[in-house]
Amino acid sequence: MEYFLQQGLNALALGGTYALLGLGLAVVFSVLGLINFAHGELMTLTGYGIFYTLLMGVPYPLALLAGVLIAALAAVLMERIAFRPVRNASPTTMLLTSFAVSTILHILFQNLISARPKAIPVPDAIIGAVSVGSMQIGIIQLLSIAITAVSLLGLTLFLKKSLLGIAMRAAAEDFNVARLMGVNANMVISTAFAISGILAGIAGVLWLFQRGSVDPMMGFLPVLKAFIAVVLGGLGSLTGAVIGGFILGIIEVSLRAYLPDGMLAYRDAISLTLVILVLFFLPQGIVPRRESVR
Amino acid sequence: MPVTLLSVQKVAVRYGAIQAVENAELAVAAGEIVTLLGANGAGKSSLLNACMGLVPLAGGQVHFDGQRISGTRTEHVVRRGMTLTPEGRRVFPGLSVADNLAIGAAASPQLRRETAARRTEMYDLFPRLHERQKQLAGTLSGGEQQMLAIARSLMSNPKLLLLDEPSLGLAPNIVDQIFDIIAALRARGVTILLVEQNAELALDIADRGYVLAGGRIVLSGTPGELRASGLERVYLGAH
Amino acid sequence: MAISAYIVPQATRSAIVMALALAVPCALIGLFGSNPMITTVTNFLIMLIAVSALGLFSGNSGILSFGHCAFMALGAQISATLTIPPALKKTAFPLLADPILQSQFGLVMALLASVLIVGLIAYLIGLAICRLNGSSATIATLGLLIIVESLIVAAQGFTRGNQAVYGIPKLATWPVALAFAIGTIVIARLYRDSRVGLLLRAARENHAAAQSIGIDIPAQRQVAWVASAMLSALAGALLAHFLTVFSAKQFYFDLAFAIIVMQVVGGLSSVAGSVAGAVLVTAAIEMLRRLENGIDFGLFQVPQIFGLTQIGLCLIVLAILYTRREGLMGFAEIDRFLPFLRKREELATEAAAPTQARPTGTLTLEKVSKAYGGLLAVAEVDLELRVGEVLGLIGPNGSGKTTLLGCIAGTHAPSGGRVRIDDIDITGHPAHEVARQGIGRTFQNIRLFAHMTAAENVMAALTQRWPQLGHAELVRRSRHLLDELKIADLAEREAGTLAYGQQRRLEIARALALEPRFLLLDEPAAGMNESETADLLGILGWLVKDRGLGLLVVDHDMQLIMRLCDRIAVLNKGQLIALGSAAEVQASRAVREAYLGRRHAEVIT
Structure with a gap:
């Protein structure tokens, strides 16, 4: 039972990270129809941001903040420079553009920084565990869950209560009419990218807590998995992205915990196959997008 | 002499090789209801979208309230006092009625400050919307959606309202209601440019009309003149 | 079933012209060119098979696929396993069953086996992926690529895992590659105008309308998916027999991206475009590869830049996407530029109304x-x-x-x-x-x-x-x-x-x-x-x-x-x-x- 609870917390922590990544992808997708492959590079940038600010002697919490802000800024710049020329293009065109941007960025990281991992120390304060009853719970896990919860709550409030958030939801439903009402299209799109950057940055911080180092490929695999989580949840739905992220986290942690040792190497293949199997039954994902045939 | 609010001069709109509007000339004076008639594909919606700055002009100029607005962005046009209620209602289905209205006042900081007051005004004008302010717009009936679409456009306190086919896809009794609303808006001093397929209804309510065919204005005048000209039959085909 | 609904005269003429335009220069280089030139041409022909295979699915269904690279990987893996001499096999794949360890097949049998096995695998995966639409389907193909790569790496003993597979007989000579390349583009071109191609293109254009005329969209996608997966397996197997040494990571995102770039540069939905894209991108890669090791301009030196080829490909694809989104050929075939291909078939002058009973019910x-x-x-x-x-x-x-x-x-x-x-x-x-x-x-x-x-x-x-x-x-x-x-x-x-x-x-x-x-x-x-x-x-x-x-x-x-x-x-x-x-x-x-x-x-x- 205790083992099960512990694994449950692990699943929440990992699922939360996927949920944040998936949410960042979904925010951009719902407004622009763009699947941003370069989302992973935003995560990586957070890592390098923290590494260099720490090197400059900035205190740890501020360095984390700087890392997240750098990702947000980079996301906005990415849109201005690379994605604006293909705005309104077909999903395929936008997807390939973002793939090219992603590839260029990670080759730049390799050449300008280093192909090798750079270590980022994790403060002692959060390495340990606290005991609850007879259970030992990792502080990092608890922190991850708390940060995920606060981020999700914050984003929900922003989207429901602020005019900019409402305008973003309006733009996601009907971009042209939102423009027609005088909503500034560039403003909405920049905000969407800034939000996705912040979410990627926060996910990056959580990822770094687990790994303790950053390398050019850091964001690549988690974001690929987040893509799949988003499709599982239902492409275009923010709620779906969060649900998909948590489900993928649960699947991965369960496989890690319960798969026999000899099979552990196969766990990515198994978890992704499970997801594709779910899609066989639910081609629209768990939260399908409203569509009417008229 | 009434002030000319909107003046469209030699406007052309192209989509790639397709010429949607060619050399269009049109004027709307304050206080008027002007209707723009024409067959499908005649270029009516293109012309409205061009006025709003949603599609670029391939030629010509648009002036509104004494200032040139062609080449400016849509939010500037809205701020100056012209809005468009698009064809097919196009409310934001996943947003509440109240939030839909809030978007209508998003164009400038001043409008945003007045949101609450304007919304109350709209609820007075459309009590049905008041009852349903918390409901998602997608759950409203077609008629209510059209009211919401018009109210959303009125949130920016426009001097000129462009209405694109407000009767499209609506039940006959709802069409009656919508035209009652249009008449009521005129009584409140809103100037209206109305695009409509139902020529009879539109000419009943309009002060003047234009007929667009093949992207060009081919006829203009009072409803009486348009009906008498016989050209109405050629371009709109009343059998 | 009328064969003429599958082999349409105009498409046949178009395919023959393309085949000739491909065969003549390649054969000339094969016969009279230097060794490096022959190597380049052979490599190009194999990539051409890969991109035409991808085009057969993506071009007609509108669904971009990363998964075809996974089929190439499987094709290479299977064909290599079957053709490596038994002595080498024992050390390379210790876990394989004895009958496979002790046998060695020729090229034809090995290719046939890889194509058929991959076809079967593709069929099973297609049951799920062909039900997905648009970007969801693309992401699922991405998942497929990750699944296959991680399986190959994990199944060490059956495969070589992370390590290189070596000792593969060099059987993919230029005439072999040319023959298969011609076969592939002919199949792709005929498919496009055949009744199944027409049905799939209709589904790409408008989902609901296609259903309204009775098209079973997943089933039509499945046809193209399996056919193109089999051709991809062929390309992968030939690549293995051309390189003689390969490792799993060579069949991952870089290759998938290179093939997609070829297709996008050439034209989103065009067989002629696939050929054009393969030519241009192969040429670009050849040049970039030389630059990658650094160049000496005399006065100054460009240092070695890791990944220059990849960056070059990215810039090429961005340039195309920014300026000419549908690629060089877009949706057009060479027929558009060569009027003699379009000559109208003889039609019965008097189009008698098909006799039909008045409906009942x-x-x-x-x-x-x-x-x-x-x-x-x-x-x-x-x-x-x-x-x-x-x-x-x-x-x-x-x-x-x-x-x-x-x-x-x-x-x-x-x-x-x-x-x-x-x-x-x-x-x-x-x-x-x-x-x-x-x-x-x-x-x-x-x-x-x-x-x-x-x-x-x-x-x-x-x-x-x-x-x-x-x-x-x-x-x-x-x-x-x-x-x-x-x-x-x-x-x-x-x-x-x-x-x-x-x-x-x-x-x-x-x-x-x-x-x-x-x-x-x-x-x-x-x-x-x-x-x-x-x-x-x-x-x-x-x-x-x-x-x-x-x-x-x-x-x-x-x-x-x-x-x-x-x-x-x-x-x-x-x-x-x-x-x-x-x-x-x-x-x-x-x-x-x-x-x-x-x-x-x-x-x-």
């Missing part, structure tokens, strides 16, 4: 309901529609008309009640099966296959309904239908460029190609002015009187409804509140209050 709705959550959009509606009859369906917005139409057409599954044609129960059948039972439809917002010609729009429906018809017969019948709707002169125009009224006619012609018994029309007059409506009225009258169809018409245009309909059904809040003649319905107080309003209280037919 009755469409019956029994207590049909549709609930959304707690909301009843349609409540226990009973209706009957006979052939040769026009039934109008009117009611306030949101009264459930479109939902009811959807329950018949199969786009919505009724939550209660039955829909049947005579004794055949079609309740809850998917849209494409309903269409095959003889129910055609048109859409409120006209839905055509925009990038296809008017004739192709109709031919897609014809070949779906009559798979046995040959190409010439399809052309003949499509002309006849277009002629009946007075748009025969527009046959070769792209559907998306037609005027509104012409599009509506084409949509009806396409529905008629199914020879339906019943036609459902959802607001056909919406947004039409009076003369356009009068025109439509003429067409609909002809459908009933001359063709004997049963029509179900939803519209708000009371003039149209009153003039056209034999009976009118009125829905309000999901319930049938009136059913009868125009006069009876107009006389109903409930209808006047719920729907008609003051102006239409006394519309007279």
Whole structure:
């Protein structure tokens, strides 16, 4: 039972990270129809941001903040420079553009920084565990869950209560009419990218807590998995992205915990196959997008 | 002499090789209801979208309230006092009625400050919307959606309202209601440019009309003149 | 099954010209060129197979795939395993079963085995992936690539895991590669214009419309998916036999991206484009690879840049996407530039009307309901529609008309009640099966296959309904239908460029190609002015009187409804509140209050 609870917390922590990544992808997708492959590079940038600010002697919490802000800024710049020329293009065109941007960025990281991992120390304060009853719970896990919860709550409030958030939801439903009402299209799109950057940055911080180092490929695999989580949840739905992220986290942690040792190497293949199997039954994902045939 | 609010001069709109509007000339004076008639594909919606700055002009100029607005962005046009209620209602289905209205006042900081007051005004004008302010717009009936679409456009306190086919896809009794609303808006001093397929209804309510065919204005005048000209039959085909 | 529905004359001519244009220069280099040149050409030909294979699926279905690289990896792995000498195999793959360890196959057997095994695997995966649409499908193919790569790496002992597979016999010489490359582009080109290619392209253009003419979209995608996976496996196997040493990571994102870049640069949906893309990108890669090791300009030196090839590819694809989104060829084949390929097939001058019996039958709705959550959009509606009859369906917005139409057409599954044609129960059948039972439809917002010609729009429906018809017969019948709707002169125009009224006619012609018994029309007059409506009225009258169809018409245009309909059904809040003649319905107080309003209280037919 205790083992099960512990694994449950692990699943929440990992699922939360996927949920944040998936949410960042979904925010951009719902407004622009763009699947941003370069989302992973935003995560990586957070890592390098923290590494260099720490090197400059900035205190740890501020360095984390700087890392997240750098990702947000980079996301906005990415849109201005690379994605604006293909705005309104077909999903395929936008997807390939973002793939090219992603590839260029990670080759730049390799050449300008280093192909090798750079270590980022994790403060002692959060390495340990606290005991609850007879259970030992990792502080990092608890922190991850708390940060995920606060981020999700914050984003929900922003989207429901602020005019900019409402305008973003309006733009996601009907971009042209939102423009027609005088909503500034560039403003909405920049905000969407800034939000996705912040979410990627926060996910990056959580990822770094687990790994303790950053390398050019850091964001690549988690974001690929987040893509799949988003499709599982239902492409275009923010709620779906969060649900998909948590489900993928649960699947991965369960496989890690319960798969026999000899099979552990196969766990990515198994978890992704499970997801594709779910899609066989639910081609629209768990939260399908409203569509009417008229 | 009434002030000319909107003046469209030699406007052309192209989509790639397709010429949607060619050399269009049109004027709307304050206080008027002007209707723009024409067959499908005649270029009516293109012309409205061009006025709003949603599609670029391939030629010509648009002036509104004494200032040139062609080449400016849509939010500037809205701020100056012209809005468009698009064809097919196009409310934001996943947003509440109240939030839909809030978007209508998003164009400038001043409008945003007045949101609450304007919304109350709209609820007075459309009590049905008041009852349903918390409901998602997608759950409203077609008629209510059209009211919401018009109210959303009125949130920016426009001097000129462009209405694109407000009767499209609506039940006959709802069409009656919508035209009652249009008449009521005129009584409140809103100037209206109305695009409509139902020529009879539109000419009943309009002060003047234009007929667009093949992207060009081919006829203009009072409803009486348009009906008498016989050209109405050629371009709109009343059998 | 008529073979001529698969091998279309124009496509055959086009394929032969492309094959010659490819074969002559490649053979010249093969025979007289230097070794490095021959190596480059062989490599190019193998990549050409890969990109044509991808194009066969992506170009026609509109779904970009990263997964084809996984099929290449599998093809390479299988073919290598079968051809490596047994002595080497024992150390390389210790876990393999004895019969495989001890045998060694030749190229033909090995290729055959890899193609067939991959075909089977693709079929199973396709069952899930071909059900997904657009970007979701693309992401699932990405998942496939990760799955296959991680399986190959994890299954060390059966595979080499992370390490290089070596000792593969060099069997992919230039003539072998050339022969397979020619075969692949011929298959890809023939597929495109064949009946299955036409059906898949129709599905790419418009999902709902394709279903409405009876196309089973996942099944059509599956055909292309399996065929292209098999060709990809061929490319992968040949690459293994060309390189003689490879490792799993060579068949990962870099290769997948390079192949996609070739396709996008060449043209989104064009076999000729695949060839052009492969030529250009191979040339670019060759040049970049030389630069990658650093260059000495004498005065200054460019240092070695890791990944220069990749960056080069990215910049090329960005340049194409920013300036010419559809790629060099877009949707066009060489036929567009070489008029002699387009010579018109001899058609029977007198296009005699295909003899057809007048349809019979009755469409019956029994207590049909549709609930959304707690909301009843349609409540226990009973209706009957006979052939040769026009039934109008009117009611306030949101009264459930479109939902009811959807329950018949199969786009919505009724939550209660039955829909049947005579004794055949079609309740809850998917849209494409309903269409095959003889129910055609048109859409409120006209839905055509925009990038296809008017004739192709109709031919897609014809070949779906009559798979046995040959190409010439399809052309003949499509002309006849277009002629009946007075748009025969527009046959070769792209559907998306037609005027509104012409599009509506084409949509009806396409529905008629199914020879339906019943036609459902959802607001056909919406947004039409009076003369356009009068025109439509003429067409609909002809459908009933001359063709004997049963029509179900939803519209708000009371003039149209009153003039056209034999009976009118009125829905309000999901319930049938009136059913009868125009006069009876107009006389109903409930209808006047719920729907008609003051102006239409006394519309007279």
